[in-house]
Amino acid sequence: xxxxxxxxxxxxxxxxxxxxxxxSEWLLPFRGSSHSLNWVLQDINFRVDPGEAVGxxxxxxxxxxxxxxxxxxxxxxxxxxxxxxxxVAAMLELGMGFHPDFTGRQNVFMAGxxxxxxxxxxxxxxxxxxxxxxxxxxxDQPVRVxxxxxxxxxxxxVATAVRPDILIVDEALAVGDAAFQRKCFRRIENxxxxxxxxxxxxxxxxxxxKLCAKALFLHRGRVEAFGPAKIVCDxxxxxxxxxxxxxxxxTEHKTEPAVDPSLMNSCELTYGDGRAVIETIWLESSEDxxxxxxxxxxxxxxxxxxxxIESVTGIAFAFxxxxxxxxxxxxxxxxxxxxxxxxxxxxxxxxxxxxxxxxAFAPGTYYLNCGVRDDYGDPPVFLHRRVDAVLFRVRADExxxxxxxxxxxxxxxxxxxx
Amino acid sequence: MIKLGILNVIWNYRGFILSSVKREFQTMxxxxxxxxxxxxxxxxxxxFIYTVIFSQLMRAKVEGIDSAFAYSIYLCAGILTWGFFSExxxxxxxxxxxxxxxxxxxxxxxICLPIVVVLNAGVNFTIIFSLFTVFLILSGNFPGWVFLAxxxxxxxxxxxSIALGIIIGILNVFFRDVGQFFxxxxxxxxxxxxxxxxxxxxxxxxxxLLVFNPMAALIVAYQGILLRREWxxxxxxxxxxxxxxxxCAVGIRLxxxxxxxxxxxx
Numbered sequence: 118x119x120x121x122x123x124x125x126x127x128x129x130x131x132x133x134x135x136x137x138x139x140x141s142e143w144l145l146p147f148r149g150s151s152h153s154l155n156w157v158l159q160d161i162n163f164r165v166d167p168g169e170a171v172g173x174x175x176x177x178x179x180x181x182x183x184x185x186x187x188x189x190x191x192x193x194x195x196x197x198x199x200x201x202x203x204x205v206a207a208m209l210e211l212g213m214g215f216h217p218d219f220t221g222r223q224n225v226f227m228a229g230x231x232x233x234x235x236x237x238x239x240x241x242x243x244x245x246x247x248x249x250x251x252x253x254x255x256x257d258q259p260v261r262v263x264x265x266x267x268x269x270x271x272x273x274x275v276a277t278a279v280r281p282d283i284l285i286v287d288e289a290l291a292v293g294d295a296a297f298q299r300k301c302f303r304r305i306e307n308x309x310x311x312x313x314x315x316x317x318x319x320x321x322x323x324x325x326x327k328l329c330a331k332a333l334f335l336h337r338g339r340v341e342a343f344g345p346a347k348i349v350c351d352x353x354x355x356x357x358x359x360x361x362x363x364x365x366x367x368t369e370h371k372t373e374p375a376v377d378p379s380l381m382n383s384c385e386l387t388y389g390d391g392r393a394v395i396e397t398i399w400l401e402s403s404e405d406x407x408x409x410x411x412x413x414x415x416x417x418x419x420x421x422x423x424x425x426i427e428s429v430t431g432i433a434f435a436f437x438x439x440x441x442x443x444x445x446x447x448x449x450x451x452x453x454x455x456x457x458x459x460x461x462x463x464x465x466x467x468x469x470x471x472x473x474x475x476x477a478f479a480p481g482t483y484y485l486n487c488g489v490r491d492d493y494g495d496p497p498v499f500l501h502r503r504v505d506a507v508l509f510r511v512r513a514d515e516x517x518x519x520x521x522x523x524x525x526x527x528x529x530x531x532x533x534x535x
Numbered sequence: 536m537i538k539l540g541i542l543n544v545i546w547n548y549r550g551f552i553l554s555s556v557k558r559e560f561q562t563m564x565x566x567x568x569x570x571x572x573x574x575x576x577x578x579x580x581x582x583f584i585y586t587v588i589f590s591q592l593m594r595a596k597v598e599g600i601d602s603a604f605a606y607s608i609y610l611c612a613g614i615l616t617w618g619f620f621s622e623x624x625x626x627x628x629x630x631x632x633x634x635x636x637x638x639x640x641x642x643x644x645x646i647c648l649p650i651v652v653v654l655n656a657g658v659n660f661t662i663i664f665s666l667f668t669v670f671l672i673l674s675g676n677f678p679g680w681v682f683l684a685x686x687x688x689x690x691x692x693x694x695x696s697i698a699l700g701i702i703i704g705i706l707n708v709f710f711r712d713v714g715q716f717f718x719x720x721x722x723x724x725x726x727x728x729x730x731x732x733x734x735x736x737x738x739x740x741x742x743x744l745l746v747f748n749p750m751a752a753l754i755v756a757y758q759g760i761l762l763r764r765e766w767x768x769x770x771x772x773x774x775x776x777x778x779x780x781x782x783c784a785v786g787i788r789l790x791x792x793x794x795x796x797x798x799x800x801x
Contacts, residue, residue: 130799139709190642193795207642214637218562227558230551231643 118203119167119282119314121188125197126161128183129154154195157183158338161197165331167282170315172325172346174353175335181318184335185209185285188316203282203314206232208272208290217261221252221271224260228275242278249300250274269293273301280308285316302328322350323481354482389501392427393489396467398506400485409509411476413516413525417509419472421487423501430461431493432500434470437486438478439505446478446523452492479525480513541787544644552647556654574659575666578618585610585731604674605762611667612761613730613754616689619660620696620750621721626652627700628707628714635801645794649704653697671761678764688756688767691776695749698782705789708797728754749775 131152133139138151158180165171173181186192188199189207214231215224225246229239247256250270255263263271269292277284290301305328309315319325325332325346332349334342336356342349401418402408411417419436434457435450449472451457462468470487488502511525519525545552564570590606630648631638638645671677707714728750734742745751753775756767 131796143709186639191639192798209640214640216558216637219558223558226554227551228641230548230554231641236550236554 119312120200120202121165121283121314121316122200123161123163123188123197124200126158126184126187126194126199127156127196128158128180128187128192129156129195131155156338158187161340163333163340163343165314165316167203167314168309168312169331170309170317170329172329172332172350173316173318173335174320174322174325174332174350175341176357179335180338181335182209182287185287185316185318189285201283204233205283205285206276206279206281207285207287208276209285209287215260215268215272218259220259221250221256221263225256225271225275228272229278232276232279234279238279246271246274246278249278249304251297265292266294266297270297277301277304277308280311280313283314283316284308287318288320290319322354326350385506386504387502387506388504389489389499390491391500392429392491393423393425393432393462393500395487395489395501395503395506396422396424398485398487398503400507400509409507411509411511412514413476413480413511413518414527415476417474417476419474419485419487420469422467422469423489424467425462425464428461428464429491429500431458431491432462433457433490433492435488435490436472439484439486440523441482441484444523446483447474448486450490458492476511477524477526478511479519479523480511480517481523482508482510484508541644541646544646545650548644548647551643552650552654555647555651556658559651559655560658571662574662578615578663582607582610582614585614589731604676608671608676609733609758609762610731612758613728615660615664615667616692616754616757617725617728617730617750618663619656619689620692621725622656622659623653623693623696624700624703624721625718626656627697628703628717630700631704631708631797631801638798639801645797646790649697649701652700653693657693676761678761681760681764681766684760684767685757688753688760688772691772691779692753694783695775695779698779698786701786702782702789705786705793705797708800709793724748724750727751729758730754746774749778 131139132155133142133152141148142151161184163171173184175181183192185207186209187194188201189205189209190199191207191209214228216227219227222243225243226236226239229242230236234242250256250267250273252263252267252270255267256271260268260271269290273290273293284305286305290298293301302324305315305317309328315329317325317329329346331344332342332346332353333340334349334353341356342352398419398421399407400409401420402411402415403418421434421436423434433450433452435448437448438446440446451470484505485507486502486504487506489500490502491498491500516527517525518528560571564573567573569576586607589610627649630652631645634648637643668677668682703713703717707717728748729737729745734745734751734755737745752771756772759765759767
């Protein structure tokens with residue numbers, strides 16, 4: 118119970134050159150096929166043992182959802198087969214096919230029956246489903262008035278009302294709010310302890326690492342990597358952020374292990390009124406030593422070069438460090454520094470701002486914003502701001518004391534007999 | 536073997552099928568004030584219109600019978616059963632498109648959907664036909680034991696309509712023209728069947744063509760039972776039975792072959 122075995126699985130969609138060619142193919146089979154095959158999945162082979170948790174990661178369009186559809190039997194494979202043993206609860210996309218005109222309660226019965234429960238069983242579970250979904254009186258309203266979050270709440274509550282042998286969860290959960298997500302993960306963890314096999318699709322590698330022992334990295338319809346979650350997730354992140362435009366500055370100073378070229382950013386956002394330009398931003402671990410990987414309690418030196426297009430007075434240099442979820446962790450600026458505030462920066466001049474801080478972040482990947490701000494404006498305006506301009510990673514080492522959370526602070530523990 | 540498998544699957548999902556029927560019936564009228572009364576009002580309006588136009592204005596007569604209700608009974612015998620037939624077909628041709636949301640997200644035997652269609656249409660037909668039967672009894676026109684012959688006829692009709700409906704429904708997923716075309720075709724089919732008029736008014740050479748319309752023999756049989764209290768001439772229904780069997784075989788084959796591809800197309 119709870120095994121998933123996928124062998125040589127492949128899925129291709131038929132593409133016809135025009136509307137009539139399908140008809141001619143049906144009516145005149147002897148003339149051969151006129152369609153071409155568009156392969157979205159090819160040569161997929163893997164096996165999930167009972168009780169294992171496997172995360173499926175990959176960029177949009179890599180074939181993750183198609184793979185789940187083939188495994189659950191919603192879509193038919195073109196080649197190979199997906200064999201599953203045990204009762205499956207699958208949450209593919211939003212709302213598991215809820216009928217918009219039926220009430221939440223009616224949909225619960227319908228979905229429950231499709232999952233193989235009897236009316237009496239569902240009636241018995243109804244209170245618990247309602248309690249878990251927490252959508253209040255909406256349960257008796259038609260699903261078309263639900264928000265997407267409510268649909269997911271209800272769908273997850275039904276799908277997991279009875280512990281399945283195999284639980285398959287698509288990205289759907291991402292729609293729920295944080296509190297509900299936490300609740301879902303608690304339930305998933307609970308199922309896992311009791312031996313449910315989990316197949317989980319997400320973009321969030323941290324969740325995969327936390328929840329799954331193994332991961333499957335899909336790239337353009339093929340298995341790029343399958344194995345221990347940590348290794349596969351790293352491979353995925355590398356391909357995700359692995360731009361070709363590795364900065365010159367960084368490669369020149371490349372010294373192990375301070376610089377990881379995979380930490381390049383392709384999602385920078387910049388704006389400003391154009392009175393100044395932040396030309397380059399880089400990090401150093403000690404003077405003149407470029408780095409983007411830091412150990413716990415290393416120094417992080419942030420430098421950026423600013424060229425002024427117009428003469429300005431009363432500005433501040435600022436930066437902010439965020440997690441990839443956008444949680445602001447640490448920001449500072451020079452608004453309190455008189456020699457910056459009072460100084461006039463001449464048009465055409467170039468300066469370098471330098472911040473130094475002691476690393477107190479937990480291991481993980483972080484994003485950095487830099488800006489030059491005019492504080493006389495109301496509201497203050499940015500002369501130039503670069504958001505998510507630089508990524509850096511904090512690695513775990515002997516000084517890492519944090520087990521959960523976002524910051525790392527030196528900590529000791531003793532147990533004393535009293 | 537395959538057919539047994541299908542029956543088995545249907546049995547396993549009977550809970551889902553029955554509650555789908557119930558819910559669909561409820562929601563059809565849940566936002567209307569008169570509710571299920573509309574099931575009755577619709578055909579009633581049609582019967583009224585046809586009776587006025589054909590029997591009063593155009594003086595259509597049913598030969599050999601001189602009862603006040605003769606034409607109305609003649610009309611109901613054809614129009615109610617035809618309504619049952621066309622409801623199954625028109626709903627079945629859209630059933631897969633309509634439930635695309637469900638089909639794409641949940642793995643369940645798709646064959647349940649046409650079954651739900653038949654049962655739903657059956658509920659509507661039962662309501663209206665029961666009322667019609669009550670009317671027959673009250674007006675003293677109940678045909679007696681001959682009435683029982685209606686049930687085997689209905690059975691053949693259901694098999695014929697759902698087999699045809701499934702085929703049209705599957706084709707409609709791949710070629711949307713099929714549904715559009717069939718709606719027009721159904722209009723012609725209705726008027727080419729002696730429902731509002733009597734077959735005897737047709738010229739001899741055209742009347743002989745009616746044997747090629749499998750629904751004509753069936754409707755004539757219903758009219759015979761309800762109006763003339765005659766047992767059907769069973770041999771005239773043989774073509775319909777044969778066509779139904781063939782359509783069933785074609786429908787099941789088409790379904791098994793294309794069900795997988797259908798999901799990709801929705």
